Amino acid sequence: NAGVTQTPKFQVLKTGQSMTLQCAQDMNHEYMSWYRQDPGMGLRLIHYSVGAGITDQGEVPNGYNVSRSTTEDFPLRLLSAAPSQTSVYFCASSYSPSGGYNEQFFGPGTRLTVL
């Protein structure tokens, strides 16, 4: 298994540009989520999905959209990039959406800089 994969690894955008961060997992996990990591703030949940066709907002959803058309893929879209979205983005997945006894597996991250 490749686990959780993310592309690209690095990205530089100009303010106002849009882009999509890709995330895929091959573990047949129902639950997928996106976090952003900022110094001194830990990881904060942006959006999450408990299964194909179902998404919901996390702690910091503004400026981001998600969709979940398949179990495997969970892309994160930045609609109009802003410097405040400069961060490292992690995608994660886990088996059960119902809060059961399982851990989340993380991808390698995407380092995004918005100029």
Place this chain on the structure above:
Amino acid sequence: AQSVSQHNHHVILSEAASLELGCNYSYGGTVNLFWYVQYPGQHLQLLLKYFSGDPLVKGIKGFEAEFIKSKFSFNLRKPSVQWSDTAEYFCAVKGLEYGNKLVFGAGTILRVKS
């Protein structure tokens, strides 16, 4: 709402020193507790987890953590650190009534001097 506090943002230790990283959470219901580690340039990896049972949990690389329910704490310990333990450590809590959403602490950067 849940929140997680990690007491120290930066810790510097010499090799062979003992380590204890504090973690407290604010949620009063049933919780699952995790410690993740992020080595320089790498993604998060699970160190250990507590779901139920023995409150002293042993993880990989000689780490352990103790769940003290009365103190809402889940401190991470290692008797003797190595230079290779240099990393950032994150405590995370999942309240079962909040579904599968993990709430992370701000992280503690550990630097071990050789």
